[in-house]
Amino acid sequence: MASSSCSTSMLHRGSFNPKQIKNCNKELTFNHSSFCCKSSDHCKSLSATTDIKPSRLLLLNEKSMKWKQTSKFSLKNSVQCRALEIENKPSFTIGKKFQLGDVIEAQQFDRDTLSAIFDVAREMEKIEKNSPGSQILKGYLMATLFYEPSTRTRLSFESAMKRLGGEVLTTENAREFSSAAKGETLEDSIRTVEGYSDIIVMRHFESGSAKRAAATANIPIINAGDGPGQHPTQLREGITLAFCPMQALLDVYTIEREIGKLDGIKVGLVGDLANGRTVRSLAYLLAKYQDVKIYFVSPEVVKMKDDIKEYLTSKGVEWEETSDLMEVASKCDVLYQTRIQRERFGERIDLYEEARGKYIMDRDILGVMQKHAVVMHPLPRLDEITVDVDADPRAAYFRQAKNGLYIRMALLKLLLVGW
Amino acid sequence: MASSSCSTSMLHRGSFNPKQIKNCNKELTFNHSSFCCKSSDHCKSLSATTDIKPSRLLLLNEKSMKWKQTSKFSLKNSVQCRALEIENKPSFTIGKKFQLGDVIEAQQFDRDTLSAIFDVAREMEKIEKNSPGSQILKGYLMATLFYEPSTRTRLSFESAMKRLGGEVLTTENAREFSSAAKGETLEDSIRTVEGYSDIIVMRHFESGSAKRAAATANIPIINAGDGPGQHPTQLREGITLAFCPMQALLDVYTIEREIGKLDGIKVGLVGDLANGRTVRSLAYLLAKYQDVKIYFVSPEVVKMKDDIKEYLTSKGVEWEETSDLMEVASKCDVLYQTRIQRERFGERIDLYEEARGKYIMDRDILGVMQKHAVVMHPLPRLDEITVDVDADPRAAYFRQAKNGLYIRMALLKLLLVGW
């Protein structure tokens, strides 16, 4: 049986192989019902013939299956698997180690996974500052396969790869691969590019593209944005989030770095909460922490939608909608400002202008904020934060952008060489 | 005399210098009549003062002159040279080693050269799989000078260079160099770029550009496509082929890897045989092998042209034209499918649609194919091979694309550091 050799060799330290991880994930995914049902026996035989503890074997199953199953396969088998996992959970003594196969959406990360990734990001911060010329990813090749240009995103990934000694193949006009004239499917393009590289960072104009790529590829895929998603996308836990999970990860990481904790924090989300995908994803991830309080401050036309509110309520997160930015500023640990996007208003320039001028962060806001609190923003900004705020040490947005580098370095390391 | 120092230093192992090879090639090319006429004496004096065997000196001449002369200079001198080569041939005991100067067209490769390149490609395959971080080309810089974008081609070359530890300068908008506004000649652009790099991979919209670049440059040029060739191009051996030799090389390499031999094979070429440059070049190269049988299967409007048919006949290659794809499929070692290109049909959409649907490869075709046979395709494909064929082990087209990487690695190695 293929899965046994797979699991065996995969879990040996020192023989980490991302292609194998991917293939095993796939095998587990495709065969999971039989695998799950037989797994305790299978584990016993594996642990008898190898030096792997049964707990690690199951741990792998759990992590790698969790989101793949729910997203692509029948829930029925998934439920059987989950039952088995829970049954075995107490014995997961090695604990925090897991293997990432792909990075596709915010929903694939739980609290433990986030914490583990953040530990690696902090290591990366040290490497970036103190070890120019790190060779951790020497010999690895990342392809940035961008079907629409996004210089900012591309440069941040390429910097992350090169800071770790890796190399990059760049394309910002990948549309050519699947041009009308040539008509190649995304799957064929991925099969071609995976022959040239060890990992693909992909940005695409169609929702769900990254998942399709991940299902095809034998190497890890990182979703650097797919969408804008005019077509309805698959719901996870009843809500739709931005499919690029990077911003949400780096936002949560920044809060932990700046405030020192995530449990018990008060966060004000300000601006366009209806369309701003970053605030929706951030609210989603914050629900994984204890005693979080979220304030929504936005013009009426771009209020936070009910799905997120209901999700937060279901998870026991306290939230409040208010128009008093000053009061929120005085209470919060984090004020998260976003840009009001003109393109969301179509012809209604009047509504745009009204919305846009309503909640500006300036020195008056700083004046009421607590000393330890910070202002965040996903960038780019227009005038929703005035330039005179920049010099204040509580202006965290450029540090936040830099944290994106550390998160990307961490994910590249984890996907390519593991822990 | 310049050529003596040239030949002397050039042939020492360990002091391989592609610029010198190129300059020597040029010198030989420009001065070949005197060189050829004097060469046996010249060789004796060289071998007396150095440790180089006369056979190697002449070997170089033979290989480097072969196509340069025929393409650019009077045949008269070339004939004298050839006579001398043949005379000396029996003493070429070291045999397979030659020095590539540029890679411009399929016609420059003979059977021995192909075999030698394929040996290196197989080494490259091992390196790519087992030695991440190979440093064979460390310190070398390749410029991809693309006058029109071709992401697929560019990425494959850049991957090949980086897999060997080399570095890359990328441009996909090289047209700017010779823009209407600025009007620089290709020759001037090449002289500039050769100052920045060690090898140039060039793609250009004009037939013959790569040859012009090679004649100008002191560093090796690889032709990654020039044409589409609206202007009639120089005929070689009475036929015109695609000027990018990569696809033909990797196709022949794939057949050898998949079938295990080249002599005695049966190949079915299917689809657009009139315009498909890859099938024309492949048929040309297959004529270098023994007992090859070729079947042409194509809609009437895009039949294989007479020049290739006549060339095959002149070389003793058996060929047959048929419309029975099933029968061909049952007999062949290789079924080579190609895309019917809509743009070739102009306004005649009806003819396009008819041609396009006529020879589709699907599971029915697989059903009659032999167990050891393979399906190949230059990619990208549309629906001329159905997706359900992909999972069959005989579907070789993605392995074929990957072989392109090994062939490129091999050529880069040979051009930059030699054997």
Place this chain on the structure above:
Amino acid sequence: MASSSCSTSMLHRGSFNPKQIKNCNKELTFNHSSFCCKSSDHCKSLSATTDIKPSRLLLLNEKSMKWKQTSKFSLKNSVQCRALEIENKPSFTIGKKFQLGDVIEAQQFDRDTLSAIFDVAREMEKIEKNSPGSQILKGYLMATLFYEPSTRTRLSFESAMKRLGGEVLTTENAREFSSAAKGETLEDSIRTVEGYSDIIVMRHFESGSAKRAAATANIPIINAGDGPGQHPTQLREGITLAFCPMQALLDVYTIEREIGKLDGIKVGLVGDLANGRTVRSLAYLLAKYQDVKIYFVSPEVVKMKDDIKEYLTSKGVEWEETSDLMEVASKCDVLYQTRIQRERFGERIDLYEEARGKYIMDRDILGVMQKHAVVMHPLPRLDEITVDVDADPRAAYFRQAKNGLYIRMALLKLLLVGW
């Protein structure tokens, strides 16, 4: 006081840190009045607590302040600083060593600085020729932030960086950062990109952009061209030059390499002297040398403007305007040809055609030139130098282009790792 720790750590060899240099430059710049006034005491205390000689401390101030002050701050303080510098100058025994913070404009270089840079450029020449795979800049990351494409310029910088073992992040569509839709300021874009890299090479369509970037960034900025400068720009010493200093530096370097000296040379500037920024910058830099004689040879409509003529006169440089190219050719050490740019003539094609054909360099010109003299051209050329000149050893323009590589290598080395 921040500046003390700053100066202390900055001047230790072996702990060179471009970010610190930049920050210190800024601190000195912003605080210079108090710093200058207090500097002798400050130096004493510094030299008492460290092993740095007072001379080096002041040296730093002098060099780093020189152009920053004049460009951005009141001249009053600058004058005080200068007075202090002059007072201390005799004790600057360590002499030639200075620290570059940014490379923005030709005016920031004096004769000593040029000489020191040229020494490094010659080292770079040796490295490029003899040490493939130099690792001097290993671990450093350069971002080419191009707001308009310029393949030639970009490739030359990227080659320079890679020849020294450094790595590159490339973008030629940086306009996206500050697109109409997104509206990010240049300053915010710079703050983002400096998080990803160690040095930024920037090209922008607006005059003064590079200075704005340098004022914002904590890492070195190299100006690869800003302008074309439709808006009037800040005058320095009464004249406006091209803001990209590269061409002027490599031109002066080429003259020294080709002729063996700069004092006492005779240079003919030919072609479009009104709009050609390179000839204006070259004339400006030549004024720093002794006994230089400049000939201006141009069609009436594109004559050299008065500001440069007056500047040369004020510096004691002899110059002459003439239409006799043959006579100039017979006298000069350097004939510097430029392209007549059609776009400068608008609708007046007749004037363009007249101007363009007037001063062509051909073999007749070579016939009267001295044996040691050279023909230079910034490239690209059209037909203002005929192709049959290329083979003459006095045709220096391709060597000149290559010298641009060495100058860029030298500047990258100096900005990133110092002397």
